[in-house]
Amino acid sequence: MSYIGYVLAGWLSTFLAFATYIFFVLRRGRSYSAKVPEARRRWIDSGSENKGSNND
Amino acid sequence: MNLSTGSYRTKILGLVMAASFIALIIFAFWVSPNDDQQGGAVRLLYIHVPLAISTYVCYIACGIASLVFLIKKKIWWDYIALSTAEIGTIFCGLTLLTGAIWGRPIWNTWWEWGDVRLVTTLILFLLFLGYLALRAMPSSNPNANVRRAAVVAIVATIDIPIINRSVEWWQNRTLHQRSTLVELKIEDWTFFTLVLGFLAFGLLIIWLTIHRFRVAWLAGEIDSLETELALKKRLEESNI
Numbered sequence: 055m056s057y058i059g060y061v062l063a064g065w066l067s068t069f070l071a072f073a074t075y076i077f078f079v080l081r082r083g084r085s086y087s088a089k090v091p092e093a094r095r096r097w098i099d100s101g102s103e104n105k106g107s108n109n110d
Numbered sequence: 111m112n113l114s115t116g117s118y119r120t121k122i123l124g125l126v127m128a129a130s131f132i133a134l135i136i137f138a139f140w141v142s143p144n145d146d147q148q149g150g151a152v153r154l155l156y157i158h159v160p161l162a163i164s165t166y167v168c169y170i171a172c173g174i175a176s177l178v179f180l181i182k183k184k185i186w187w188d189y190i191a192l193s194t195a196e197i198g199t200i201f202c203g204l205t206l207l208t209g210a211i212w213g214r215p216i217w218n219t220w221w222e223w224g225d226v227r228l229v230t231t232l233i234l235f236l237l238f239l240g241y242l243a244l245r246a247m248p249s250s251n252p253n254a255n256v257r258r259a260a261v262v263a264i265v266a267t268i269d270i271p272i273i274n275r276s277v278e279w280w281q282n283r284t285l286h287q288r289s290t291l292v293e294l295k296i297e298d299w300t301f302f303t304l305v306l307g308f309l310a311f312g313l314l315i316i317w318l319t320i321h322r323f324r325v326a327w328l329a330g331e332i333d334s335l336e337t338e339l340a341l342k343k344r345l346e347e348s349n350i
Contacts, residue, residue, distance in 0.1 A: 056150060057148075057149060057150040057151040057153075057154075057215050058150060060151060060211050060212065060214060060215050061151065061153045061154050063211050064154045064157060064158070064207075064208045064211040064212065065135075065154075065157060067207060067208075067211075068157050068204050068207075071200060071203075071204055075200050076321075079115075079318070079321050080114075080116075080321065082325050083113075083321060083324060083325045083328065084113040084115075086328035086329060086332060087112075087114070087328060088111075089328075089332050089335070090328050090331045090332060090335065092112070094331050095331075097115070097117040097120075
């Protein structure tokens with residue numbers, strides 16, 4: 055007996071939820087970052103982490 | 111201007127996480143065999159079981175962080191608690207959803223109110239929804255709200271061992287089977303794929319928590335900046 059419909063529904067809904075949540079977290083992060091000076095954003099202070107790339 | 115909450119290390123972590131999810135999909139759909147009893151539906155368990163374990167991990171982390179916050183009063187711990195609670199609630203909701211989707215073909219029902227594990231998991235989900243609602247509520251005393259939420263998180267965490275042991279304590283009141291993972295009653299590729307699932311979801315928890323923590327940090331910094339600005343303005347006005 056094939057369960058492919060159930061399997062795909064489970065996997066796709068999980069990945070869709072992850073993608074949506076990740077999108078909103080990253081977007082909120084960018085919007086908040088614009089209001090906070092770089093000096094107070096500790097993770098972009100040090101070494102190779104501050105090379106100007108905007109990609110996640 | 112770099113506005114990302116990502117850093118060099120989180121980008122590397124994100125790449126490893128993406129690779130582990132691709133490997134999980136390959137193993138879940140092409141390498142691991144059908145189960146003797148469940149057939150192809152076993153492929154749902156490669157996300158359902160890691161989701162359930164990830165929920166426990168997030169909520170236990172939230173409970174510990176809340177406890178440490180109440181003791182040490184360092185806002186860092188509250189940010190960790192908030193981040194893991196939010197991520198855990200996404201995982202918990204998906205655990206319930208994928209469980210229902212798996213249950214329909216295997217148990218012939220989407221939901222069974224008599225199953226102790228299902229009901230206690232739903233209670234856990236609702237408790238943490240309450241935690242998040244409490245955090246989002248506007249309050250004249252935000253610090254008191256944060257402390258109340260921390261207590262809610264600690265109390266809610268007590269549900270986790272009950273969920274975990276429910277299949278042993280109420281064997282005649284559950285459709286769930288007893289743990290096959292600990293007793294190694296599953297085949298090699300199935301076991302390997304499940305372990306791969308734990309790894310991928312573990313990396314996802316770490317990656318998401320770092321980003322969500324930074325968002326919480328930024329929100330806190332914005333609050334501090336606004337307070338500083340208001341104080342400065344007040345001082346200027348009083349000097350005039």
